[in-house]
Amino acid sequence: MTSKTKQSQKLLLFRLFGTRLFGIGTLKIREILPFKPLTKLPHSHSAVVGTTSFRGSAVPVIDMAAAVGYPALTQEELKASSIIITDVQRQETGFLVRGVQKIIETDWKKVKAPPAALGDKAFITGLLDAEGDIIQLLDVELLLANVYPDSLDAGDVALTDVQSETLKALNILLVDDSRVARKQLCDVLDAKDISYQVTTNGDEALQILLKDNELGQPVDILVSDIEMPGLDGYELTFDARDNGALKQPYIILHTSLNSEMSLSYANQVGANEALTKFDADELLHAMLRGASQPE
Incomplete structure (x- = not known):
């Protein structure tokens, strides 16, 4: 029996350039540090300003403003800057920002999808009106993919003929608001000639689930991100289970978050599995586990 308990959704707000505010979910954040001198990295991307030591490990630090197209921080601005240490897609990364503002609590239902006019190159996954301020939620996955393009290569996954045919027979639905994450998911299935449906948000995903069910071709496997504008992955899972x-379907919540709390909550709302992005082999074998579930 699933339960829909309210989970606090918090965003860290910060500035990259001027007075415009940006935000990322606090579940992605390990720590916020005042700026300190960095160790230079030779032959690195222009937005990578060096490395810092964090809990005994060398963590790369990216000038977030420069990475998304704003002016890089000057030597004078560095003195008042902060480094946000994140844990995203199985790696720790520091993001240098001009100024950290505050943490706010919100509801993902209040987050709106960005206008289509922004195009595929925008680093924004959502917009939030917070007391008159329009907060832009950053697509951290896209930012990291631009700085580290090799990270998009999912690699080949070895499947037997029987496993491939098993997956090809399934009705698979993918849901993610990040263009980079959608590409990773689609590339893995395309490489194995496995068909699927894909959408960018939970509201559309729920409608697809209901429509396919009415047509007598129900979705077998649902792979959904957690943090999405509108209906997030938790609520999508709960609403599906409550119908x-x-x-x-066999529900796999697929998230860039490494937080144990987020994965635990996935089980509470009825997800079969919760995986941290991105491991193609792990994902395909989770789908195979879903295919082997009794009717």
Whole structure:
């Protein structure tokens, strides 16, 4: 039996350039540090300003403003800057920002998808009106993919003929608001000639689940991000599980978050599995586990 307890959703707000505010979810954040001198990295991307020591490890630090197209921090601005240490997609990365503002609590239902006019190159996954301030939620996955393009290569996954045919017979639905994450998911399935449906948000995903169910072709495997504008992955899972008329899919919540709290909550709302992005082999074998579940 699933339960829909309210989980606090918090955002760290910060400035990259001028007075405009940006935000990222606090579940991605390990620590916020005042600026300190960095160790230079030779032959690195222009936005990588060096490395810092964090809990015994060398962590690369990216000038976030420069990485998304704003002017890089000057030597004078560095003195008042902060380094946000994040844990995203199985790696720790520091982001240098001009100024940290505050942490706010919000609801993902209040986050709006960015206008289509921004195009595929925008580093924004959502917009939030917070007391008159429009907060832009950054697509950290896209930013990291631009700085480290090799990270997009999912590599080949070895499947037997029987495993491949098993996955090809499934109705698979992918949901993610990040263009980079969608590409990673699609590339893995395309490489194995496995068909799927894909959408950018939980509201559309729920409609697809209901429509396919009515057509007698219910979704077998649902792979969904957690943090999305509108209906987030937790609520999508709960709403699917709460619908008695819906033939239940095997639900895999697929997230850039490494937080144990987020993965625990995934189980509470009824997800079968929760995986941290991005491991193609792990994902395909989770789908195979879903295919082997009894009707």
